[in-house]
Amino acid sequence: MTSSTNGPVGGPAKSYRAWLLSALGVIAVVLVIYYAVTSSMGRNLSSADANAAKGSTIYQNRCASCHQDDGQGVEGAYPPLALSERVAGDPSTLISIVLHGMQGPITVHGVKYNGVMPSTMDVLSDNEVAAVLNYVRSSWGVKLTDKGTVDASMVEDVRKRTAHRVTPWTETELGEQKP
16 A cells, blocks of 8 residues: 555654654753753742842841941941942951941041940841841942851851950951951
């Protein structure tokens, strides 16, 4: 049984069917790879987004009342974090300030401030301190001059090294020693 123009019965149809099944197989493999890649990217982005959101929330709840939503502070009382050299510099110093607080006169961008920043030593976990500092260090045009990302192990290290401290830091102390 042959077809007059197409060879054996079902010849072209079988070839087309085989081609179609092969093409569908390739499409299925591509879709599986695409799904695997995009779903893992989504998890990474979600984790980064979750950490950024956590840092922002902590900032809004614990810091913004003094340093303001835009990081500009309140002139004469609470210094700006935006474009601050201290925020952009050594993360250990910033971690120490967040953990133990700061008091007394401080000069930022040539303006004197004299407020009190409370300690968060017993309030925020290492992960929370890292999240809020990463939020602050990536906001308002801060240009990092030192290690970019703060992680919980850095906070843990500073917490251990400064555990003996019971008073807030002063600008003079921070200039004299590395916390």
